[in-house]
Amino acid sequence: MADDRQRKFAKQMEIKFTKEHGTNKMEGGEITDKTVKYYRLGVDQNPRKLEMKKAGAELAKKRGLVGYNPMMHCGGIPLGQRALTPSFLSGTDMMVEIDDLHYVNNSAMQQMWDDIRRSIVVGMDLAHETLEKRLGIEVTPETINHYLETLNHALPGGAVVQEHMVETHPALVDDCYVKMFTGDDELADEIDSQFLIDINKEFPEEQAEQIKEAIGKTSWQAAHIPTIVSRTTDGGQTSRWMAMQVGMSFISAYSMCAGEAAVADLSYAAKHAGVIQMGDMLPARRARAPNEPGGIPFGHMADIVQTSRVDPEDPAHVALEVVGAGCMLYDQIWLGSYMSGGVGFTQYATAAYCNNILDDNLYYNVDYINDKYDGAANKGTDNKIAANLDVVKDIATESTIYGLENYEKYPTTLEDHFGGSQRATSLSAAAGSAVSIATGNGNAGLSGWYLSMYLHKEALGRLGFFGYDLQDQCGATNVLSYQSDEGLAVELRGPNYPNYAMNVGHQGGYTAIAASAHAGRGDAFAVNPLIKVAFADSLLPFDFTAPRKEFGRGALREFEPAGERSLIIPAK
């Protein structure tokens, strides 16, 4: 395999490491240089740090209590003894300050998680059966349209049945709505287009057929409760808020008695029998409600990301967008904040979706696979290669060594991925996703992930943070065995899977491995067609077809989030 190809990270490394930003004094040199001059200019070299420094000083003056002060770092030696470099969102030309990739500083990242947490899929058929069979009420496309109009008033917090009720202000909950979808084209034709997620329009024809076949004639609602509600409460609120408003809307739309027993059936269907949460609740020791990140299986997350329907011919691109979304949610928000309370997890995650290093590794693998295995990395089912250990070893070994050698040939990439955990994430995600794409088998991909970890550790005599010793050294043993909780299809594993619950830098990769297998095959979804369709909706504030671009827009302060409180606070 020719190794003289143009590296996808070359431009990013040149701009990051050989050009000035702010007053960082970085100039000249090559991205292959092994030596550099360190100017030790501190935070004053970086525009965002300067802005933060000024804000910290103003805050201290205003409140009479000190706050952010970069000189508190290391007893007076501030960050920036090495050059503080910006980053590029991979696959884009968006150059951002790394501080702006912390989710606190990035409204798009917040909104991605808001949009997942506040979303729920609810079946309509159980309710319709109750109305028709028990109460003898006719359900027609017209009544469904009327119901959906009612629910789009009620779901954000509008009253539909009772007098003298408080209501939420529409301008505060303008991101809240419900749409429906069905595998029944005839019914879909009768639904008012404003209420419909049109599977035929949103998905390529081949994928639409797969999804409609999986969903059949059933009908579903994709409900998104207000961001402001979800932020004030938790993920467990999503089903409750939705079910309450669904129940009230049925009562109103079908002129039911507010107290009749059938209402309980409708509530039960909406809260339990016919509801799909994005994530399961967690056991008591981690104590989180449904729809919190620790309970979102990797397969669900793979389905939430929508790149597969807008760029189905490029499975690697699908994998890379999923890596970005997965690392942000699972590393930055779940492990980084929910589980650890830390701030530094951001840079574990950004390594996987910034500066094209992982992208370069994965696209190299695609070329390698296509050359050696007759186009097996192209989308398709007939072109896949057998998921056996020889294939895993060949692809994962080549992928990992290629990635390792890049760090050695291009010292700027090594400096960019300055931590072993960053390198381990990138190398293993490339190896695992590549095996998945080539075989169409996510667990084979997972196997490639673990071999990559072994090879990395032996080549460099170092791997990642302490936990990598456990998680990554024992993982191979339960990849292909399905014994109780020792083994499970990667699509159904999640952040709380045994050994997965403690270590940053992995879960986004696992999600990509799950997504890659299906993107490689041209599948319309990884696990759940209902979740895939629920997020195939451009009305959502966050664009799930392009998570990395959205993170860039957030960092550049171009993203417009939902759930803002400007209306009810003093103007500044």
Place this chain on the structure above:
Amino acid sequence: MAYEPQYYPGATSVAENRRKHMSGKVEKLRDISDEDLTLILGHRAPGSDYPSTHPPLAEMGEPEDSVRELVEPTPGAKAGDRVRYVQFVDSMYNAPSTPYFRSYAAAINFRGVDPGTLSGRQVVEARERDMEELAKFQIETEMTCPALAGLRGATVHGHSLRLPEDGVMFDMLERVRKEGDNIIMHKDQVGRPIDKKVNLGKPMSEEEAAKRTTIYRVDNVAFRDDDEVIEWVQRVFDQRTIYGFKPEN
């Protein structure tokens, strides 16, 4: 026939160096005095007694216990020393050692040690005098180049960064610097200034570092070229994977 540990596969100089580090049969290159060692570790004042957390074991009247009879306590444990640490950072630009090989060297050749292995640093915790014995060994031998490796208790950023022009691995706290032909350390592990400059000796030349290193690099000894190591990594992977199917086999 007496068993001889093989330690590590591979036919390259890197593999051979790994075997040396693991076996403890490494070349001594320099001396560091007890006073200098104490200064740079920064745990106590040179010449002061070892602080203890319990009386000497001999004075404690320990209960009868077959394990206690079998296992001879280390000197530090006998004396009741507190547990302290030494932490090394090794540059990826051909520093002689790497975190895993420091850990293997410690665990194989020293008793009562608790190595922790990360990507940018490697820490060993032990009773204070036992830790000092290990630290002295690793600093004085070919396991350490004073320019490409360093003692850093905190703020360890540097192992993966390009080298500064003087070849001394980046350290945000500048605990070491090159003076003339020698590397001197003027702050302790966590960056507190110390009373005197400690001379750590001459740095290895590029050629010597490349010869002594335990890291594979494509511009020195490429990992890709050590077939036996890759074969054994893949064999470990095979065995662990297959074990998941049928442990009884």
